[in-house]
Amino acid sequence: MNERNTALKFAENNYNKFQKTLTEFLEIPSISTSAENQNAMRLAAIFVENYLQSIGIKETKILETAGHPAVFGNYASKKKNAPTILVYGHYDVQPPDPIDLWESPPFSPEQRGDYLYGRGASDMKGQISASLAAVESILQNGDPHLNIKFIYEGEEEIGSPNLPPILKEYADLLKCDVVLNPDAGMISPNTPTIVYGLRGLAYFELKIFGPSHDLHSGLFGGIVQNPAQVLCDLISGMKDQDGIIQLDGYYDDVIELSENEKLELSRLPIRDSDLLDQTGVRQLWGEKGFTSIERTGARPTLDVNGMLSGFTGEGSKTVIPAWAMAKISMRLVPNQDPEKVHQQLRRYITENVPDTVTWDLRKFAGGRATIANTKQPGVIALAQALQSVWGTKPVFKREGGSIPVVSEMQKTIGTDSVLTGFGLPNDNIHSPNERLHLPTWKKGILALIHFFYNFAEFYEN
């Protein structure tokens, strides 16, 4: 029996043990956003470090940050010039509220049927345990001719504020040929999925100032311009009836989809009827000339996230508001620069705002979109691994959301991430009754074993 088969056998014989360790991990309430859970955060970091040690990762380190610590691990191959995979993960979880909607307590994991219930089961302690189970199965076999590094942060659910400094400080330590990020999910249990693109984000707050204070609309209505109206006029001019964004130069840097990519995206088993169900809208709407999958994956957007102005209480009050505010965000696609977009928005307002008001535009943190080269060894190794276990080609997906850590890794350590994961759309992540589909999780462990060996073989000669 070759090493790969021995490792796969080992995993199959040890699912119960893996699940037991995962259960202990899930019992730690590592809620990063809550001040009361500082101790639990530390415990979870130590748990991860001990876990790494127990599977043969001798070199481990807790990396202190201004917030919650990160955990580093390193398995150094005896083979000279062996390739290096950096495995990323986050050990923090979302708060479990509202707690009374949980059928079993969020931090007392319970198996019911094929599912393991508990906060973090899917996002992403289950994915961490799948990665570590795969590494354990490989290492008990001897040296895989592969360096495997680990970085586990404790602040993903609060926007990874202290990850960039860590990546910078330890850039040499974290050097690798590819990052494995198993924090993405699958489209369905039978559709292994590789995410190769993520949108970026630019986020703004626009404020329009009119009179020095709210005015009586009877005394002053008709002689002053209403800032709420001005704000609405500005916003309505930002996009036309076909959903095309009107900021000058906005699409200049957008890379058009190739025919091949369009074909690949059209293979994704996501139908408009599913999207209608998920959103509850009467009809879908978006940029003319593109499918829904293209619109969310490969086209940029501009959306109002919230508005505030004047009197919004019960009943009526006749005022002309002193100011009006809108939060506006844009999801960006590869090659778009958040700062350039910021300047385009600023120019649009300058050119279109009337002289009757003053305005202020604030820019919040955002990030660039990322796209991985799907021809690189890491992606090919993963695609083959998923196919070996599921017996079907994985689909390649561009995700509409943003994962800041992916662009941060690209920026600071200069490496692409391959994103996958074995969570399912109905795992209730961030919601009550979060769960992990155990049969898919077990397949995931086997797929990762294949992935590590596939990747090592690429560099074998």
Ligand SMILES: [Zn+2]
């Ligand atoms: Zn996550």
